[in-house]
Amino acid sequence: MTENIDATAPILLATADHITTLTLNRPASRNALSLSMIAAFSDALDVVARQGEETRVVILQAEGPAFCAGHDLKELTAHRDDPDRGEAFFEETMRACSALMRKIVGLYKPVIAAVDEIATAAGCQLVASCDLAVAGPRARFCTPGVDIGLFCSTPAVALSRNVAPKHAMEMLLTGALVDAETALRIGLVNRVSADGARTGARALAALIAQKSPQAISFGKETFYEQSGRTLAEAYQIAGAVMVENLLAPDAVEGIGAFLGKRKPVWPA
Incomplete structure (x- = not known):
């Protein structure tokens, strides 16, 4: 502490x-x-x-x-x-x-x-x-x-x-x-x-x-960035972030844990 x-x-x-x-x-x-x-x-x-x-x-x-x-x-x-x-x-x-x-x-x-x-x-x-x-x-x-x-x-x-x-x-x-x-x-x-x-x-x-720190970080930034944009702009921003997020270590671990029916261990 x-x-x-x-x-x-x-x-x-x-x-x-x-x-x-x-x-x-x-x-x-x-x-x-x-x-x-x-x-x-x-x-x-x-x-x-x-x-x-x-x-x-x-x-x-x-x-x-x-x-x-x-x-x-x-x-x-x-x-x-x-x-x-x-x-x-x-x-x-x-x-x-x-x-x-x-x-x-x-x-x-x-x-x-x-x-x-x-x-x-x-x-x-x-x-x-x-x-x-x-x-x-x-x-x-x-x-x-x-x-x-x-x-x-x-x-x-x-x-x-x-x-x-x-x-x-x-x-x-x-x-x-x-x-x-x-x-x-x-x-x-x-x-x-x-x-x-x-x-x-x-x-x-x-x-x-308890949730993925990387996912939270991606999500908060994207939430505010897409807010107020046109629908097309918002999806362009969010789609690009989804790809980046999918490639990140937390998504690799989280999806693997889900498919393997185990609790994820978020990378340090």
Whole structure:
């Protein structure tokens, strides 16, 4: 098992049984995505990427009363006194946050959000950017920028790729809280775990971790690459990947194991 030595770090990292848990660890600020928090999060994802097959699945969870409260409004407001009224800092923050969300999608390992608390604005964006999400019974989600004169335009990018447009627009236009069961119904989360999000996410991660790491890697990348393409383009992309996947060691082992009626042993 590997884990952070510094328990005060903004992101705690622990790996066991091919599952890495990343824990947002700034409860006093409700795990807001300050520029330093974004940087620490991005660095943690780089660590996970370097772990190779030691990590097959990632769980993202949080300490404190909120999963993530979105952008750090105090930090943003402090830069209104800059000569440019904060424009350069705002641009830097949005670039960094967008890059973080893309890094989650681009990581060739499934990322599961485990949400037991409230996820607002860019925190809701974070949940939507993960490949899967498990909610606890008390989880809540919202994009309340309209309440403070700031439409959640960047959270809308991830949100609109998870739920139907009318559901996304209702959340964005009203800023209203969505409970766990509603989030499940509209597709923002995969399941609601009565035992809590962490327990549910761990069970889901353990199931995925048994599967072929190569197949998962091929699959996640292809899923997002073909999404939104024309039907012909999507099949061209997916067909080429299927050929590449068939030639990979995990497919050789997996198909051989299936035909031989034995359990596959994935190559290291």
